Amino acid sequence: xxxxxxxxxxxxxxxxxxxxxxxxxxxxxxxxxxxxxxxxxxxxxxxxxxxxxxxxxxxxxxxxxxxxxxxxxxxxxxxxxxxxxxxxxxxxxxxxxxxxxxxxxxxxxxxxxxxxxxxxxxxxxxxxxxxxxxxxxxxxxxxxxxxxxxxxxxxxxxxxxxxxxxxxxxxxxxxxxxxxxxxxxxxxxxxxxxxxxxxxxxxxxxxxxxxxxxxxxxxxxxxxxxxxxxxxxxxxxxxxxxxxxxxxxxxxxxxxxxxxxxxxxxxxxxxxxxxxxxxxxxxxxxxxxxxxxxxxxxxxxxxxxxxxxxxxxxxxxxxxxxxxxxxxxxxxxxxxxxxxxxxxxxxxxxxxxxxxxxxxxxxxxxxxxxxxxxxxxxxxxxxxxxxxxxxxxxxxxxxxxxxxxxxxxxxxxxxxxxxxxxxxxxxxxxxxxxxxxxxxxxxxxxxxxxxxxxxxxxxxxxxx
Amino acid sequence: xxxxxxxxxxxxxxxxxxxxxxxxxxxxxxxxxxxxxxxxxxxxxxxxxxxxxxxxxxxxxxxxxxxxxxxxxxxxxxxxxxxxxxxxxxxxxxxxxxxxxxxxxxxxxxxxxxxxxxxxxxxxxxxxxxxxxxxxxxxxxxxxxxxxxxxxxxxxxxxxxxxxxxxxxxxxxxxxxxxxxxxxxxxxxxxxxxxxxxxxxxxxxxxxxxxxxxxxxxxxxxxxxxxxxxxxxxxxxxxxxxxxxxxxxxxxxxxxxxxxxxxxxxxxxxxxxxxxxxxxxxxxxxxxxxxxxxxxxxxxxxxxxxxxxxxxxxxxxxxxxxxxxxxxxxxxxxxxxxxxxxxxxxxxxxxxxxxxxxxxxxxxxxxxxxxxxxxxxxxxxxxxxxxxxxxxxxxxxxxxxxxxxxxxxxxxxxxxxxxxxxxxxxxxxxxxxxxxxxxxxxxxxxxxxxxxxxxxxxxxxxxx
Numbered sequence: 001x002x003x004x005x006x007x008x009x010x011x012x013x014x015x016x017x018x019x020x021x022x023x024x025x026x027x028x029x030x031x032x033x034x035x036x037x038x039x040x041x042x043x044x045x046x047x048x049x050x051x052x053x054x055x056x057x058x059x060x061x062x063x064x065x066x067x068x069x070x071x072x073x074x075x076x077x078x079x080x081x082x083x084x085x086x087x088x089x090x091x092x093x094x095x096x097x098x099x100x101x102x103x104x105x106x107x108x109x110x111x112x113x114x115x116x117x118x119x120x121x122x123x124x125x126x127x128x129x130x131x132x133x134x135x136x137x138x139x140x141x142x143x144x145x146x147x148x149x150x151x152x153x154x155x156x157x158x159x160x161x162x163x164x165x166x167x168x169x170x171x172x173x174x175x176x177x178x179x180x181x182x183x184x185x186x187x188x189x190x191x192x193x194x195x196x197x198x199x200x201x202x203x204x205x206x207x208x209x210x211x212x213x214x215x216x217x218x219x220x221x222x223x224x225x226x227x228x229x230x231x232x233x234x235x236x237x238x239x240x241x242x243x244x245x246x247x248x249x250x251x252x253x254x255x256x257x258x259x260x261x262x263x264x265x266x267x268x269x270x271x272x273x274x275x276x277x278x279x280x281x282x283x284x285x286x287x288x289x290x291x292x293x294x295x296x297x298x299x300x301x302x303x304x305x306x307x308x309x310x311x312x313x314x315x316x317x318x319x320x321x322x323x324x325x326x327x328x329x330x331x332x333x334x335x336x337x338x339x340x341x342x343x344x345x346x347x348x349x350x351x352x353x354x355x356x357x358x359x360x361x362x363x364x365x366x367x368x369x370x371x372x373x374x375x376x377x378x379x380x381x382x383x384x385x386x387x388x389x390x391x392x393x394x395x396x397x398x399x400x401x402x403x404x405x406x407x408x409x410x411x412x413x414x415x416x417x418x419x420x421x422x423x424x425x426x427x428x429x430x431x432x433x434x435x436x437x438x439x440x441x442x443x444x445x446x447x448x449x450x451x452x453x454x455x456x457x458x459x460x461x462x463x464x
Numbered sequence: 465x466x467x468x469x470x471x472x473x474x475x476x477x478x479x480x481x482x483x484x485x486x487x488x489x490x491x492x493x494x495x496x497x498x499x500x501x502x503x504x505x506x507x508x509x510x511x512x513x514x515x516x517x518x519x520x521x522x523x524x525x526x527x528x529x530x531x532x533x534x535x536x537x538x539x540x541x542x543x544x545x546x547x548x549x550x551x552x553x554x555x556x557x558x559x560x561x562x563x564x565x566x567x568x569x570x571x572x573x574x575x576x577x578x579x580x581x582x583x584x585x586x587x588x589x590x591x592x593x594x595x596x597x598x599x600x601x602x603x604x605x606x607x608x609x610x611x612x613x614x615x616x617x618x619x620x621x622x623x624x625x626x627x628x629x630x631x632x633x634x635x636x637x638x639x640x641x642x643x644x645x646x647x648x649x650x651x652x653x654x655x656x657x658x659x660x661x662x663x664x665x666x667x668x669x670x671x672x673x674x675x676x677x678x679x680x681x682x683x684x685x686x687x688x689x690x691x692x693x694x695x696x697x698x699x700x701x702x703x704x705x706x707x708x709x710x711x712x713x714x715x716x717x718x719x720x721x722x723x724x725x726x727x728x729x730x731x732x733x734x735x736x737x738x739x740x741x742x743x744x745x746x747x748x749x750x751x752x753x754x755x756x757x758x759x760x761x762x763x764x765x766x767x768x769x770x771x772x773x774x775x776x777x778x779x780x781x782x783x784x785x786x787x788x789x790x791x792x793x794x795x796x797x798x799x800x801x802x803x804x805x806x807x808x809x810x811x812x813x814x815x816x817x818x819x820x821x822x823x824x825x826x827x828x829x830x831x832x833x834x835x836x837x838x839x840x841x842x843x844x845x846x847x848x849x850x851x852x853x854x855x856x857x858x859x860x861x862x863x864x865x866x867x868x869x870x871x872x873x874x875x876x877x878x879x880x881x882x883x884x885x886x887x888x889x890x891x892x893x894x895x896x897x898x899x900x901x902x903x904x905x906x907x908x909x910x911x912x913x914x915x916x917x918x919x920x921x922x923x924x925x926x927x928x
Contacts, residue, residue, distance in 0.1 A: 100699050101814055145648050156646060158655075159623075172904045178812045178881035181844045182620060184609050184659055184889045185898060186909045186927050191622075191655035195648055212703065235564050239676065241750055242706070286705055288752035348642045350565055380645045417642035425648045434649060440636050444916060445650045451915035452908060463650050 001058040002038050002084070009047055012090070015039040024068055024085055025077065028132075032073035032428055035081035036063070043090040045165060045173060045204040051086060052202060052457075053171035061457045062086045064198035066109065066140030069132040071344070072427030074144065074197045074462050083460065086202060088139045094118050095205065102210040103162060105177055108139025108203050115208075124210040125284075127154040139203045145195035147423040152379040153245045154211065156423075158194040165205040166193050169453035179207035192448075197425050198459035200452050212284035217245075218291035219280050219320035220299065223273030223310040227353030227378070230277050233302055234379055237279065240298045243287065246280030248327050249356075249378040253371070257333040258326050265326055269310045277378070278327050280320075330375055334386060339395050341387040341402050345413045346422035349381040356383060359412045363387055366408055367401060382422045385409060410437060426463045434463075465522040466502050466548070473511055476554070479503040488532055488549055489541065492596075496537035496892055499545035500527070507554040509629060509637060509668040515550060516666060516921075517635035525921045526550045528662035530572065530604030533596035535808070536891030538608065538661045538926050547924065550666060552603045558582050559669065566674040567626060569641055572603025572667050579672075588674040589748075591618040603667045609659035611887040616843040617709045618675065620887075622658040629669040630657050633917035643671040656912075661889050662923035664916050676748035681709075682755035683744050683784035684763065687737030687774040691817030691842070694741050697766055698843055701743065704762045707751065710744030712791050713820075713842040717835070721797040722790050729790055733774045741842070742791050744784075794839055798850055803859050805851040805866050809877045810886035813845040820847060823876045827851055830872055831865060846886045849873060874901060890927045898927075 006014045015021060016038040025034050040062075042048035055062050061083035065075040077083045088109035095105040099122040106115055112126075112133040119126045130136070130148035140146075142164065147156045154160065162179030166189075176190045193200060224230050230249050237244050252274050259265050268276075281291040289297075292313055302308045314320035334340045347355045360372040369390025376384040387405050389398035410420045414437050426434050435442045446464045450456075470478045479485060480502040489498050504526075506512035519526050525547035529539040541547045552573035559569040563586040570579055576590075576597040583590045594600070594612035604610075606628065611620045618624065626643030630653075640654045657664060688694050694713050701708050716738050723729050732740070745755040753761075756777055766772045778784035798804040811819045824836040833854025840848040851869050853862035874884045878901050890898050899906045910928045914920075 098814065100696075147646050151646060158652070168908065172908075174905075174908075175881075180810050180812060180881075180883050180886075182611050182615060182810045182841075182846045182886040183883040184885045184887060185883055185902070185905065186890060187656055187660055187664075187912055188622070188658070189905075189908070192651055192912075194652070196651055200651075232564075346644050346646045348644060350562065377646075382646045417639075417644075419644050419647040419649055421648045422644075422646040423648060426650060438649070441638075441649070441653075444632065444636075444638075444653070447915040448651055448656075448912055451911040 001054050001060050004054055005040055005051055008050065009042070013041055013043065013047065015041060024065060024087070027073050027076045028069045029071065032076040034077035034079055036077040036083060036085045037081060039085045039087050041087045041090045045167065048086070048091070048202055048204050049167045049171050049173055052167045052169065055084070055457050056169065056171060056455055059455055059457065060084055061460050062202070063459050064088070064139070064143065064202045066137030066143075067111065067132065067135040069136040070140065070144060070427060071424040072421070072429040074425055074427030074459070075140070076428065078461055088137060088202075088204070091204060097122055099124065103179060103207055104210055105205060105207045106138050107205045108137060110138045112136050112138065112141065119210050120213060123213050125213045126160070126208060127211050128157060128160055138206060138208070142194055142203050142206055143196060143198050144425045147380070147382065149377070150245055151377065151382070152247055153242075158191065160209045161190060161194055162207040162209055164190045164193050164203055166201040166203045168201040169455065169458050174201070177205060177207045195425070197427060197463045199449055199463050201458060212286070214282045215285050216283045216291055217280055217320065218295040219278065219314040219323050220295055221268040221312050221323050222277040222279065222308045223269045223271075224275040224277055224308055225273070226275060227356050229307055230275055230378055231349070231353050232307055233277060236302055237298055241281065241294060243281045243283065243291065243294070244279065244379070245282045246278060247379040248278040248376065250276040250278065250327060250330065250375050251373050252276070253373055254330045254333070254375050255326065257337055258329050261333040261336040262325070262329040265329065266322070268312060268323055268326065271310070273309055278323055334388065337388065339389055339398050341405055343385040343406065343409050344422050344424045345385055345409065345418055345420060346380065346382045347413060347416045347418035349379065351416055352378060352381050352383065355412075355416050355418070359385065359409065362412060363405065363408060367405055369393060370405070381418070428462060431463065465518050465524050468518055469504055469515055472514065473506070477505055477507065477511065479505060488529060488551070491537050491540045492533045493535065496540040498541035498543055500541040500547060500549045501545060503549040503551050505551045505554045509631065512550070512555070512666055512668050513631045513635050513637055516631045516633065519548070519921050520633065520635060520919055523919055523921065524548055525924050526666070527923050528552070528603070528607065528666045530601030530607075531575065531596065531599040533600040534604065534608060534891060535888040536885070536893040538889055538891030538923070539604065540892065542925055552601060552668070555668060561586055563588065567643060567671055568674055569669060569671045570602050571669045572601060574602045576600050576602065576605065583674050584677060587677050589677045590624070590672060591675050592621060592624055602670055602672070606658055606667050606670055607660060607662050608889045611844070611846065613841070614709055615841065615846070616711055617706075622655065624673045625654060625658055626671040626673055628654045628657050628667055630665040630667045632665040633919065633922045638665070641669060641671045659889070661891060661927045663913055663927050665922060676750070678746045679749050680747045680755055681744055681784065682759040683742065683778040683787050684759055685732035685776050685787050686741040686743065686772045687733045687735075688739040688741055688772055689737070690739060691820050693771055694739060694842055695813070695817050696771055697741060700766055701762055705745065705758060707745050707747065707755065707758070708743065708843070709746045710742060711843040712742040712840065714740040714742065714791060714794065714839050715837050716740070717837055718794045718797070718839050719790065721801055722793050725797040725800040726789070726793040729793065730786070732776060732787055732790065735774070737773055742787055798852065801852065803853055803862050805862075805869055807849040807870065807873050808886050808888045809849055809873065809882055809884060810844065810846045811877060811880045811882035813843065815880055816842060816845050816847065819876075819880050819882070823849065823873065826876060827869065827872060831869055833857060834869070845882070892926060895927065
């Protein structure tokens with residue numbers, strides 16, 4: 001098959017040099033390792049379709065890969081070398097950016113930061129961002145239905161996709177790029193492909209929604225008594241404006257770790273509070289007042305009523321960045337403190353205050369000495385639920401406990417009607433846990449997978 | 465099977481009286497007629513699941529039915545009596561309405577108007593409405609991914625569904641009601657069920673997004689030169705505000721028919737314009753000025769620049785209603801004038817101005833004497849494309865042409881990358897046309913259908 005691809009599409013379409021392949025055989029966190037005889041790199045949708053057809057003919061499995069920044073081993077080939085990586089790296093053109101309509105049609109290999117820049121140059125914004133923005137690709141973001149920090153207002157990748165172009169496992173091309181706003185011709189393939197982790201086809205391009213660029217923002221830090229109060233604050237803000245873009249909850253111990261380990265950080269409020277919230281409001285030019293004035297107006301009654309114990313609004317962009325730096329440094333501060341077991345989970349928003357408190361208590365009870373805490377996107381129901389070892393416990397002992405701790409967390413999440421994967425997907429890492437906790441769901445996922453990919457050539461061993 | 469359902473769930477769960485069944489055997493427009501030995505009516509999700517399991521056991525097909533207001537025969541049973549209607553009429557409870565979060569959990573049989581009322585009573589709004597609101601049900605709206613007049617701002621039913629509860633063809637229950645905002649555990653069953661027309665399962669309940677109730681609205685009527693100018697007006701308005709909720713385009717001949725046939729209607733502007741647009745802006749309390757002031761401010765430069773030839777803003781609610789009445793009476797006026805062949809189609813928004821003009825010309829050329837025109841939701845790319853017979857042509861002669869006319873319209877839509885079903889679905893009516901125009905798509909739809917419903921018991925003969 002590799003010979004045929006080379007013969008048809010030239011040497012650029014096939015990377016078989018071992019040294020150049022190696023970096024793409026291990027996932028970003030170094031947890032999963034695979035083997036692949038080559039990396040195929042189509043330069044067009046037609047080439048990608050031809051490669052999928054060849055793979056089907058030779059019964060060779062393909063592992064679609066974008067920026068290789070996934071968190072669950074979804075883009076890492078199997079160890080036995082039975083599959084070949086199909087990289088979208090050469091499909092990296094922004095095919096069009098309609099500055100009238102606010103729609104970008106981009107190929108799968110376009111790097112997120114490049115799309116950000118292209119949109120900004122035209123007065124628009126692609127409202128999804130995350131830590132790996134300099135490496136991750138649009139195709140990967142769609143295949144994993146990526147989230148990030150702006151989901152509260154704009155939704156996950158699924159909500160930003162107006163249409164998808166993809167090569168299906170039989171080599172046919174699904175072309176949804178016309179991005180019809182109303183189209184009722186049966187099941188939505190665009191929505192089926194979003195979050196499919198490469199198991200139903202190779203996403204080659206997408207039509208994406210843009211929103212007007214931000215002109216101004218206001219950032220505030222609030223001190224609160226409880227996650228329940230934090231949720232009440234969020235509801236009150238959302239009743240007053242549709243411009244709330246960030247609403248991050250931070251427990252006292254996370255804040256303390258940041259102040260302890262991250263140089264240059266300072267307590268945002270005069271005294272300590274059991275819970276903290278960072279709020280961001282943005283203005284794209286449609287507000288009739290400054291976002292600071294709006295935020296102040298909305299926060300005032302919440303402080304007067306005592307719902308918020310204290311609050312500060314950043315006086316300038318430097319202060320705003322300092323507040324965000326606290327939020328964004330929590331993971332780093334925890335890693336400096338010692339080993340941390342992270343969980344990417346979600347529960348219904350209304351249940352999140354209860355869950356954050358009770359699940360942490362339950363984990364600490366079941367594993368004496370450990371410290372569990374949740375922080376993150378309260379408005380999305382997305383908890384970053386971290387567990388740290390008992391003081392003095394060895395890293396080895398903690399590592400030995402980690403599978404049991406994770407099982408407990410997953411059980412608690414499932415009991416709360418939540419998801420064991422809020423953002424990162426299932427990939428290889430959570431496949432067995434999903435099968436354990438949701439066997440019926442997995443049976444249905446498998447049936448769909450089998451229906452569209454009867455030969456099992458698309459990213460086998462992932463998700464199902 | 466009917467005996468078993470009666471024995472287990474009582475007489476209320478089975479309607480076998482012929483006189484009471486008959487009204488449900490014909491579709492709303494009287495185009496499709498079927499036969500069914502009984503109507504099964506579960507009162508709970510558990511009962512519905514049990515009925516589906518019995519149907520699977522006895523290999524009896526089920527036809528899910530809500531308000532029976534569909535436009536494509538999707539809820540009409542087959543003529544041969546091989547299937548039984550499964551009605552959601554007894555599952556009509558609003559299970560919860562969270563006035564803090566703006567989320568309603570409602571059963572499939574809840575009538576849309578009842579949800580509107582319940583939301584309004586709590587200061588909220590369910591932002592989807594259509595002509596049959598007094599009869600259509602939430603389950604049917606989801607199964608057909610219904611649209612309506614507010615899609616421009618809030619999207620179709622697919623975008624308003626936070627989660628779905630459904631009985632799948634194997635009798636298992638998919639429970640997505642927790643409405644997680646972030647959940648990446650593989651393919652989205654909620655999104656797969658939206659628009660599935662009862663072929664993948666019976667929707668039993670849904671968690672739906674509510675939005676703050678409207679406090680005030682501004683409605684304007686504009687006179688324009690072309691659909692292209694209309695689209696420029698829309699883009700300009702959307703750059704200035706996110707509150708544009710209606711943007712309807714009306715050609716001169718449609719307006720003339722309304723003024724001719726609908727009593728009490730008056731020309732909205734002083735002189736005639738080749739094209740007209742109705743704009744609606746709404747305020748849910750988050751605007752800092754009145755919607756009239758905002759609309760005036762946004763329209764002023766468009767009139768100054770000559771993009772809009774003329775405009776009037778309704779001075780009060782009665783005037784606003786009069787403007788909407790013109791738009792809403794077009795179909796009635798056309799029916800009064802004579803037979804009309806309607807098409808529910810969509811094209812990419814940016815292409816809609818060209819399509820409306822060229823497709824009408826092409827149809828009139830191919831079928832001399834006919835008059836073709838498009839009106840409807842410009843912002844959604846959704847054209848109501850109507851063809852009327854030549855003056856003096858007999859209704860019979862026109863009826864004889866209608867299949868050929870529709871084929872041409874569908875060919876033109878397909879060539880433009882559009883959809884032969886924007887809002888109504890495929891059902892029985894468009895099944896053959898979909899198979900003709902998109903055989904690969906239908907093959908993939910069939911594969912998914914077969915995977916989840918191997919016995920073919922869910923609404924056979926519809927969609928695929």
